[in-house]
Amino acid sequence: xxxxxxxLSDTISAIATAPGSAGVGIVRxxxxxxxxxxxxxxxxxxxxxxxxxxxxxxxxxxAGGEVLDDGLCLVFRGPHSYTGEDVAExxxxxxxxxxxALLASxxxxxxxxxxxxxFTLRAYLAGRLxxxxxxxxxxxVQAHTDTGRRQATLGLSGALGERIAGIAADLTRxxxxxxxxxxxxxxxxxxxxRIQPLERAHHNLQALLATARAGMxxxxxxRLALLGKPNAGKSSLLNALLGYERxxxxxxxxxxxxxxxxxxxxxxxPITLVDTAGLRDxxxxxxxxxxxxxLHLAQNADLVLTLEDGHLPREPLDLPAGIPTLRLQTKSDLxxxxxxxxxxxxxxxxxxxxxxxxxxxxxxxxGNVARGEAWLTTERQADAVRRASTHVSxxxxxxxxxxxFELEQALHILSELTGRDVKEDVLDAVFSNFCVGK
Ligand SMILES: Nc1nc2c(ncn2[C@@H]2O[C@H](COP(=O)(O)OP(=O)(O)O)[C@@H](O)[C@H]2O)c(=O)[nH]1
Ligand SMILES: [Mg+2]
Numbered sequence: 001x002x003x004x005x006x007x008l009s010d011t012i013s014a015i016a017t018a019p020g021s022a023g024v025g026i027v028r029x030x031x032x033x034x035x036x037x038x039x040x041x042x043x044x045x046x047x048x049x050x051x052x053x054x055x056x057x058x059x060x061x062x063a064g065g066e067v068l069d070d071g072l073c074l075v076f077r078g079p080h081s082y083t084g085e086d087v088a089e090x091x092x093x094x095x096x097x098x099x100x101a102l103l104a105s106x107x108x109x110x111x112x113x114x115x116x117x118x119f120t121l122r123a124y125l126a127g128r129l130x131x132x133x134x135x136x137x138x139x140x141v142q143a144h145t146d147t148g149r150r151q152a153t154l155g156l157s158g159a160l161g162e163r164i165a166g167i168a169a170d171l172t173r174x175x176x177x178x179x180x181x182x183x184x185x186x187x188x189x190x191x192x193x194r195i196q197p198l199e200r201a202h203h204n205l206q207a208l209l210a211t212a213r214a215g216m217x218x219x220x221x222x223r224l225a226l227l228g229k230p231n232a233g234k235s236s237l238l239n240a241l242l243g244y245e246r247x248x249x250x251x252x253x254x255x256x257x258x259x260x261x262x263x264x265x266x267x268x269x270p271i272t273l274v275d276t277a278g279l280r281d282x283x284x285x286x287x288x289x290x291x292x293x294x295l296h297l298a299q300n301a302d303l304v305l306t307l308e309d310g311h312l313p314r315e316p317l318d319l320p321a322g323i324p325t326l327r328l329q330t331k332s333d334l335x336x337x338x339x340x341x342x343x344x345x346x347x348x349x350x351x352x353x354x355x356x357x358x359x360x361x362x363x364x365x366x367g368n369v370a371r372g373e374a375w376l377t378t379e380r381q382a383d384a385v386r387r388a389s390t391h392v393s394x395x396x397x398x399x400x401x402x403x404x405f406e407l408e409q410a411l412h413i414l415s416e417l418t419g420r421d422v423k424e425d426v427l428d429a430v431f432s433n434f435c436v437g438k
Contacts, residue, residue, distance in 0.1 A: 008125065011037055012118055013111035015099050016437040022094030027102050028437065029090070029111055030083045030119055035075065038088035040109035041102065042073045048088050053077030061092055063105035069098045083119050084126025117434025121427065124419065131419030131430060132160045135378050138434050139219040147218040147268025147366075151375050159374035160381075161418050167204045168414045170197035171392070171407050178404040198407075202396060205389040212382035214366040215375030217302065221270035222365050225298045228307030228317065230254050230278030233330035236348035237307065238262060238275045241357075247275045254278060257290040259297055267362035274301065279317065298323055303364055305357075310336040310345060326360055328353075380429060384417040 011031030017024070029037050038048035044059025051057055055075050061068040074089040081087040090106075092098045107113060117138070124134045136155025143149040154160065177193040226234040230253035238247050246262045248255055259276045274297050277290030298304045303324050306317055310329035319325070329336060332345035332352050344360065346353030369375060376382050391410035395403040416422050 008122060011111045012114035012122075013037065013103060013106040014114035014119070014437040015103055016089070016119075017094060017099070019096065020094075021096065024091055025094035025099045027090040027092070027099060027106060028087065028114075028119065029106055030081070030085050030087045030114075030122060031111070032086065033110055034086040034088045035077075037106050037109045037111045038073055038075075038090065041105045042088075042090065044073065048073050048075050051075045053080055061090060061098075061102050061105075063101055063108075068101050068105075069093055069095070079126065079128075082128075083122035084128050085122060114436055115431075116436050117431035117438060118436075120434060120438055121431045124427075130158070130161045131422065131426075132164070132381065132417065133158060134419070135381070135430060136160070137438065139377050141435065141438055143219070144221070144270045145218070145265055145268045148270070150371075151215060151218050151377055154374040155377060160376070163204070163208060163374055164414055164418055167201045167208070167388075168411055170201040170204070171411050171414070174198040174201070174395075175404055175407040175411065178400050178407070181400055182404065198392065198396060202389070202392045205385055205392060208376060209382065209385045209389060210367065211369045211373070211375035212385070214369045215377035216379065216382070217269050217365045218375070219377045221272060222302040223272045223274060223300065224361065225274045225276060225294070225301040225304050226307060227276055227294060227298050227304050227319065228278060228330075229309070229315065230280055232278065232307040232309050233348055234278065234307050235275050237305075237328075237330065237346065238273055240348040240351065240354060241273060253280070254282065254284065254287050257284075257287045259290070259293055266358055267366060269362070269365055271361075295320060303361065305361075308343070310334070310338070312337065314338045324364060326357070326364065328357065380426070381417060384413050388413040388417075 009032065011029060011033040013027060013029045016026040016028040035049040041061055041063065042048055042059050043062055044057040046057050048057060053076055057073045059073065060070045069092040071090065071092040076087040078085040090102060092102055120134050120137050123129045124131065133156050136152045139148065140152035140156060143152050174194055174197045180187065226238060228234050235247035235249045235256055239245050239249065242262050242264055247260055256275055257277050259274055262273050264271050264273060276294035276297055277287060279291055279294060282288050282291065299320055303326065306319065306325055306327045307330045308314060308317065310331055311334040327343045329343045329345045331347060333347040333350045336345065344353055344356060346357055376385060388410040391406040395406035398406060416426060
């Protein structure tokens with residue numbers, strides 16, 4: 001048995017709220033002994049273990065005879081809880097010291113410290129969530145924008161699972177028809193049973209796959225690198241997009257030698273803008289490091305903005321190939337000495353071209369996927385849909401017996417995607433990205 005599902009019959013405990021000081025903090029306990037552990041650390045008019053599910057009790061948290069704080073104990077009895085098990089939530093003041101002491105006393109009382117994502121893993125194992133919903137929980141916890149939140153909520157509602165189930169149903173229909181034909185060739189299966197569902201599944205898989213970039217960018221954000229020669233106006237553009245002076249701007253070439261990052265939101269996507277050292281051959285050792293770093297940063301960006309000064313003669317920029325790029329002509333307020341319809345004129349000084357730039361960035365990052373539908377939001381999901389789609393494409397052009405085999409493969413991948421037929425290493429990959437306490 002893997003480490004992930006080992007020992008799920010024990011009782012776990014963790015601080016469920018974020019580190020730091022806050023009005024309220026929560027220690028969550030789940031498992032067969034959850035209410036007994038709560039009994040040991042909570043003293044009120046009623047014991048948690050004798051309270052009905054759905055009740056909250058007022059009292060004091062105690063450890064070794066000492067009162068830590070007063071607060072609430074919420075009692076959930078399985079299966080009517082997040083994890084499907086008995087759960088107690090201890091709400092104290094949101095003090096790091098109180099929460100640490102409270103957590104420690106639940107461990108002394110017999111709970112074990114929860115691993116990352118273990119509460120949600122238990123909810124999944126109890127059949128309360130499928131895997132795409134579990135991933136949506138993680139995305140929701142981490143959502144920083146409306147788009148990210150909306151997609152996570154859609155995923156959590158099961159909308160993504162339903163889209164996938166619809167595709168699986170079409171594949172199952174085709175597979176049944178193919179098997180029937182192979183077994184009883186004289187019977188004959190109508191085309192609409194065989195080809196139409198397969199083509200529809202193929203189309204729907206492609207449509208789903210087309211949402212992956214937008215979904216991943218909306219949930220985890222995107223990195224945008226600004227690249228260009230010294231003095232092209234990279235730092236000025238960064239400041240203009242941010243609306244405040246983050247990066248130092250001077251007429252001296254080579255001002256930015258290190259790189260710096262700043263956060264902003266654009267079309268509902270959390271963006272990390274990266275300002276880099278200007279690309280040029282230089283004998284300055286530090287600047288040369290910066291140039292190397294700039295190319296490396298560009299390679300790891302979701303999108304590169306290349307900047308070329310519009311009022312100076314154009315010099316070619318040597319860029320590594322294969323990176324999605326938007327090309328900009330800077331300082332448009334100074335007049336332009338070259339013209340290229342592929343390149344967007346912008347001015348950090350006057351703001352000209354910035355609305356168009358924001359629109360183009362959003363178009364590249366989000367594409368034109370339908371907003372109200374559930375998107376793929378993780379690399380795991382995109383990878384599964386990509387693989388399933390390859391098998392379905394193959395099935396479209398193969399004889400019936402081989403097509404049936406391809407469809408079985410595709411169905412297996414889809415069931416792994418929603419988590420009905422899942423291996424331990426997949427669970428590990430999904431839940432290791434969670435925070436402890438969720
Ligand atoms: N007129 C004008 N000057 C600009 C603009 N953007 C940058 N500059 C000037 O160009 C010089 C280099 O700018 P900077 O942002 O430091 O370029 P970097 O080396 O690419 O980061 C500075 O003197 C800026 O004031 C612009 O849009 N219009
Ligand atoms: Mg600079």
